Amino acid sequence: MAQLVRLTVNGSPRQEEVEPRLLLVHYLRERCGLTGTHVGCDTSQCGACTVLCNGQPVKSCSMLAVQAEGMAITTIEGLAPADGMHPLQTAFWEEHGLQCGFCTPGFIMAATALLAENPDPTDEEIGRGLEGNLCRCTGYVNIRRAVHKAAAAMREGAGAAAPMGG
């Protein structure tokens, strides 16, 4: 029996009926057309499906769409304005932090949450923050580099922005 769910996806409010068993990841991919959130496993291991729910990283394969009632969801497509890139996206690009790119949206979303909590993480803190995400291509070397680089860029950006913000 379909159930009503109201939520915000990448800033747009949505309201629709879904099967109660519909996974959030399938809702996002197939109902919202946001296919940047990937499915890499069926046991909550890989993190390819990571999105932000009210700013917190969540594996969207292990959550039902109806559980997102009232929440604000951010997916990789909503991380930056259509014509721009988030510093993490830029850093992954510059540091060759991706090869096949399948794991990348999940890594970037998990790293976004990590940097929101800890703007200057050490190698170990990055390792802990991203331990729920698997990449089979990069050996993680350049992912770690990219996160450091983005963190530095965001700290600089935040420093510059602070006076303007008052």
Next chain:
Amino acid sequence: MAVSQLIGARVQRREDPRLITGHGRFIEDRLPVGLLHMAVVRSPHPHARILSIATEAAASAPGVRAVLVAKDFHAQLSGTMPVTPAFAPEKKYVPERFPIASDEVCFQGEPVAVVVADDRYLAADAAELVVVEYDPLPAVVDPEAAMVPGSPRAHVEGPDNIGWDMTFDGGDIEAAFARAEVTVSERIWQQRLAPTPMEPRGVLAEYSPYDERLTIWLSSQNPHFIRLFISGAMGIPESRVRVVAEDVGGGFGSKISPYPEDYLVPAAARILGRPVRWIETRTESVQTSYHGRGQVFTAEAAALRDGTLLGLRLTQVLDLGAYHGTFGAFQACACLMAGGVYRWAAVQGRTIGVLTNKVPTDPYRGAGRPEGTHLCERMVDRVAQEIGMDPAELRRKNFAREFPFSNNFGLVYDSGNYDGSLDKAMELVDYSGWRQRQAEGRQQGRLIGIGCSTWVEICGFGPSEATAGATGGIALVEAAQIRFLPSGSVAAYVGTHAQGQGHDTTFSQIVADTLGIPMEKVELRHGDTAEGPSFGYGTYGSRSLAVGGMALHKAAMVIRDKAQRLAGHMLEVSPDDLTFEQGTFSVKGDPSARKTIEEVALAAYGGKLPEGMEHGLEATSYFDPPNWVWPFGAHICVVEVDRETGAVQVHKYVAVDDCGNVINPMIVEGQLHGGIAQGISQALYEEVAYDQDSGLLLTGTMTDYLVPTMNEIPALTLDRTVTPSPTNPLGVKGIGEAGTIASSAAVINAISDALSPLGIHHVDMPASPDRLWKMIQEAES
């Protein structure tokens, strides 16, 4: 050729903007109108007879369009799934394989029925309602036991379990061993691995009955071969089948060969007249995507006491699984490469392929070369240890130094500088410093070990003469087409297909440099059999640059030659009087008389062409390499084993590799990082395990199969030497598999070295804390 701007430069990847913003085009992202979803009912038994299949309950479940079993597919598909000769051309027993079982299932996960429904949830629900009655049969699990006459058979109708049994003789092995002053022997285990690309497999097919056209989208390294196989099985002319692989989320060898679903999905689409899709779950992937390795070696090496290597004799027992993988026999090349970078009087390798009741094995990153390297590097260390010589010194004493170098089997290494890479690696790692620290540490009971791996690989498949037999008639070369469009942009097509290797970028660098145009003007296309040359040969075996890149280069040179003739005509001089630099033809001695290649391209579509010249500016070229290419390098790993827990800590990992000239160093480094991580992971973590009695898969989900996270991969220090290949005009080799080929040996040599004070000479993979702890306990008691 103009001074290159792009070749050799760290150009940022052009595929990245779509991938980092969530706009990649992976197989599961495609949702055509009217799509139906397929779920596969699989055997839970490793070996059983099928007594009956009851489909009625499933067929009447909500949203179900069809429940199909083998007999439904027999009307759609003919023949058996292909098996190529590869490196074991003389096969003995090759069981026939139809994509779906009818009477007997021979591995856990083998398809027995499919359900097609309106959505994936309904398909999965209904699949649960298919009732299959089985009569379980004894499972054949251990390949060595399966070789023994009288063993239960993996297929009840089979004569025995022997898929092949061949011996490669490289010199007089008896004479080599007769001269030996020292011999060492070892049994070396290569555990089964699940390749585990992060994107599982997936197939989507659409059949148009009116014009009898079939389109298949799938996650594949090898779209043209898939077209060849599926069109044949479905009885549709190859020209009316289009296979498209867009972004592919990793492959590592597991997306080369055809799979049952590659046949079942198009057949279901033809039966139902609707687009049908199947997306593999991760659990299906671990269970049924072809595994890699799964080999056990016995080896014996003979040497003189001064460290001169004489002979190497080995037997490879390869666990084929229930059927021959299409390219599974490729892994027999471990025998041909077991001599590595050294001069041996003789090498002899026997390979035995054995059928068992498990998922088939097939190429996985390196395919035979990691196994050969691991064996060779282990045996060389064993010899060094036996005679009390430093392993680096022993290596140096036996390195091949004159190139081209013909190995014991007549394979010709094109170029090399093994001292160069070893010297550099030893310096970077501080080899003598670590030997000192190791000696000091041993005084305090610390278990520090240093492991070298001086590796070489054969890659860049072709050449045609050597591979036509190996692939069953289609010789491995590569094809490319370049079209210079009237307004000055260029479309380039190549028959290889990337899964993360960045070909969009590197291949565009080559085309742009060769034609002297900016990279933005080059559109690189691959992965769609409807475009470009008639055939493509796919991406595997580190062949794309050394063969596909060269085909593109060759096509670009054809275009340049024609453009030069046309430019000469336009400038009213002989083409020989022109120079070409940075995209401009200029008259020698009168640089003001010039035409850009874009101007020439436009003219190629206009009037007033020279006598006999056809219109247009495009070329299709096939590149047939005269030899393979032979990358090499030296990896050194320093580990410490915790006596109390058996845990391994990697203190340092240095890799100095040589893949000839480099198109894009950033991408080369990335390939090495990923490759090394996979080799380290084989050495320390990964293993597909089956219950030895029941044959049931014990590591059946990603929870049980350990794919390393960031925290398991140590820091890597990379450097390189550059020894251009004489095999192709750009002097390039391959690098996609190098890291994996080299690294397991470096890690295991280091661990074995660390444990040598305890009298332990060899450690098998994965060197888990559990395994090492037990070995230490045993040695100390």
